[in-house]
Amino acid sequence: MRLTGVGGVFSAAHHPPEGGDVHGHSYEVVAWFDAGEDARVLQARLAEILAPLDHIVLPPDMASGEAIAEHVGRGLSGCREVEVRRPLERIFARWIAE
Numbered sequence: 001m002r003l004t005g006v007g008g009v010f011s012a013a014h015h016p017p018e019g020g021d022v023h024g025h026s027y028e029v030v031a032w033f034d035a036g037e038d039a040r041v042l043q044a045r046l047a048e049i050l051a052p053l054d055h056i057v058l059p060p061d062m063a064s065g066e067a068i069a070e071h072v073g074r075g076l077s078g079c080r081e082v083e084v085r086r087p088l089e090r091i092f093a094r095w096i097a098e
Contacts, residue, residue: 065093
């Protein structure tokens, strides 16, 4: 199996689930598709999904990397998998299409 991955970044804040002060992170997102689609088109589609998330306080139902990955994956038709990374903290999440 061959896949094509495209990436994007955004910064957003969230309320920690365990309580505490609102704080922000930089997120790196990689979306994977079946090989053969134009990567530039796929990257533009990913950018459209990420733009509304940039520089906001994420709603409580999207405060985890897993929730962000699912939101992105379900918003991109044909997406096979999404990785969300917080590289500075070395924290990762993944959504895989069913």
